[in-house]
Amino acid sequence: MIKPNNNDSESIANYKKDLLDQTFRDSVGTISKEGNRNYVIPQKPSGKMYQTRSLFSYLYLVLFFTLPFLKVGGEPVFLFNVLERKFILFGKIFWPQDFFIFAIGFLTFIVFVILFTVAFGRIWCGWACPQTIFMEMVFRKIEYFIDGDANQQKKLKAMPWNTEKLFKRGSKIVVFFLLSFLIANFFLGYIIGIDEVGVLVKEGIFVHFGTFSALVIFTLVFFFVYYWFREQACIIVCPYGRLQGVLLDRNSILVAYDYVRGEPRGKMSDLTSDKGDCVNCHACVRVCPTGIDIRNGTQLECVNCTACIDACDEIMDHINKPKGLIRYASENGIANKQKMVFSWRLKLYTIVLTLLLSFLAILLITRADIAARILRTPGQTYQLLDQNKTSNLYNIKLVNKTRHNIHLNIKLENIEGEIKLVSPIEVPKESYFQTSFFIVLKNEQIKSRKTKVKIGLYQQDKQMDVLTALFLGPSI
Numbered sequence: 001m002i003k004p005n006n007n008d009s010e011s012i013a014n015y016k017k018d019l020l021d022q023t024f025r026d027s028v029g030t031i032s033k034e035g036n037r038n039y040v041i042p043q044k045p046s047g048k049m050y051q052t053r054s055l056f057s058y059l060y061l062v063l064f065f066t067l068p069f070l071k072v073g074g075e076p077v078f079l080f081n082v083l084e085r086k087f088i089l090f091g092k093i094f095w096p097q098d099f100f101i102f103a104i105g106f107l108t109f110i111v112f113v114i115l116f117t118v119a120f121g122r123i124w125c126g127w128a129c130p131q132t133i134f135m136e137m138v139f140r141k142i143e144y145f146i147d148g149d150a151n152q153q154k155k156l157k158a159m160p161w162n163t164e165k166l167f168k169r170g171s172k173i174v175v176f177f178l179l180s181f182l183i184a185n186f187f188l189g190y191i192i193g194i195d196e197v198g199v200l201v202k203e204g205i206f207v208h209f210g211t212f213s214a215l216v217i218f219t220l221v222f223f224f225v226y227y228w229f230r231e232q233a234c235i236i237v238c239p240y241g242r243l244q245g246v247l248l249d250r251n252s253i254l255v256a257y258d259y260v261r262g263e264p265r266g267k268m269s270d271l272t273s274d275k276g277d278c279v280n281c282h283a284c285v286r287v288c289p290t291g292i293d294i295r296n297g298t299q300l301e302c303v304n305c306t307a308c309i310d311a312c313d314e315i316m317d318h319i320n321k322p323k324g325l326i327r328y329a330s331e332n333g334i335a336n337k338q339k340m341v342f343s344w345r346l347k348l349y350t351i352v353l354t355l356l357l358s359f360l361a362i363l364l365i366t367r368a369d370i371a372a373r374i375l376r377t378p379g380q381t382y383q384l385l386d387q388n389k390t391s392n393l394y395n396i397k398l399v400n401k402t403r404h405n406i407h408l409n410i411k412l413e414n415i416e417g418e419i420k421l422v423s424p425i426e427v428p429k430e431s432y433f434q435t436s437f438f439i440v441l442k443n444e445q446i447k448s449r450k451t452k453v454k455i456g457l458y459q460q461d462k463q464m465d466v467l468t469a470l471f472l473g474p475s476i
Helices: 009-018 048-069 096-120 123-127 130-147 150-158 163-192 194-203 209-229 232-237 241-247 307-318 331-335 344-365
Strands: 079-081 086-089 092-094 254-257 326-329 370-376 383-385 389-400 406-412 418-421 425-427 431-442 450-459 462-472
Touching: 048 123, 048 130, 048 163, 048 307, 079 163, 092 096, 096 123, 096 241, 096 344, 123 130, 130 150, 130 163, 130 209, 130 232, 150 163, 163 194, 163 209, 194 209, 209 232, 307 326, 326 331, 370 450, 370 462, 389 406, 389 425, 389 462, 406 418, 425 431, 431 450, 431 462
Parallel strands: none
Antiparallel strands: 079 086, 086 092, 254 326, 370 389, 383 389, 389 431, 406 425, 406 450, 418 431, 450 462
């Protein structure tokens, strides 16, 4: 290893970075050398970041458990009923005819994720992901309450089966299963509606066996994930962590170890001038829920939960060193000894993200309540009537996306003529409607074989839409 030039800060930074152990990249931290599951038992975190995350998580949990009960016009605020192809976002109903909005929304979401990750790293994973919130802020806290902190859990694991171990294991299984069952009910409520879940409870299992089966499957999946699979869901199943290598760059904000300040590592009893601030206490490792050493650099297992930040800050307080040895920072910020600032790059990304969200919001807000399509009736050309008039027969298909019945009138917009309805246009709420009508024009108005006509759809005096159709007439 080449010694650095003491006058070159970049050379010193690179030298100290080379001192970091890179063998961690040869395997995943949750798998032992023998290839077995390395079951992670993290120490209970504490500190300002953990308290802030807890408050944010409580807000998220309140929203999760109350949103299914919030309704607009008798319908839930959010519903993702795949079976009936009915989706409700912010109180607005979306049907398969609105698929283009979902396609644009999905593309917007992908671009948003890419830009957000490039700029702000994996803040989503540590602060807003449901998997992290339920695991760390609900199930893990219950586990600490029943089994104790990490050392007590390890002792319990090594303990032979006795009354204490049976009681604690049994209690945890029961509580975890009941909580998984509760979450599954609300998860199902977001799919079929919380009222339908209530009907299942009242009418019994055998009347709604299919729905009950789905509930049981969701419960078992949640129990499996939170009781045993845990951090593996983030490392193995979720693709987001693996995208880090593609999406992150040296300016991305993430939870990082300041190797310039911390290396070479010393000991608590050896805080000399030639040693870095890191005392190799492994406090950051003990609290990590995915079992990694953040001092090794950016890793796919890291979910940016900030537990290591709190643990390190506490040690720095004890040894009278500045906090922030582990902090939110960028690779370039650490190498150049720069504090994290809201740079023009972050401002630009934030503006782009805001524009994307605004664009999607406009699509959702301006979506039409009525979808209509007019087609000439198949097999029909035109009919010559008395008094030098010609008629064409059309079919009109409508979708009512609202929660109330709609009565419509249709008028010709660009030409004088007459419209004769086969039946009144009464479109039921949240449903489809189809009927036929005739357009009658005077022959002197027909200037060519095909005449373009514009047809306006009106609800009382409000124009809902304007459609275009071709009117066939006799050759001139």
